[in-house]
């Protein structure tokens with residue numbers, strides 16, 4: 001009688017088991033939504049909430065689990081500006097480009113941030129500290145130009161003020177590292 005065991009039943013080396021382990025927090029989401037037509041955006045949103053950004057591996061995993069092609073998942077994700085494809089820095093700068101902020105010099109503020117941090121919009125500093133993102137109205141137009149850094153709001157910005165705020169964060173980081 002044969003007593004063969006199947007410990008390595010899935011030995012194809014394709015990485016699909018790894019994906020399951022790597023993204024296991026997504027399992028309840030996939031259980032709820034994978035079979036519901038039109039729910040791909042919801043799944044991508046939840047995945048981004050869980051992992052901070054959509055890596056190629058994550059999109060590939062979602063494609064497999066939702067029976068979509070990777071091209072379709074990638075196409076949907078890149079169509080919407082709400083999705084990000086790179087890790088986010090510890091401090092996410094959300095710089096308002098709404099009308100009131102625009103009129104009050106948000107472009108100049110953006111330039112100051114880009115100069116000071118040596119990154120462009122959508123990029124993260126090499127030390128992983130800051131990510132710069134332009135966003136629509138933050139809902140506090142009377143303070144324009146406005147930015148948020150994580151949960152903190154900074155209003156009536158000037159070039160100097162913005163540099164000062166960023167310098168202070170850098171200093172704080174130096175003292176805790």
Ligand code: FES
Pocket residue numbers: 096097098099100101102136137138139140141142144145146
């Ligand atoms: S336009 Fe910037 S907060 Fe409203």
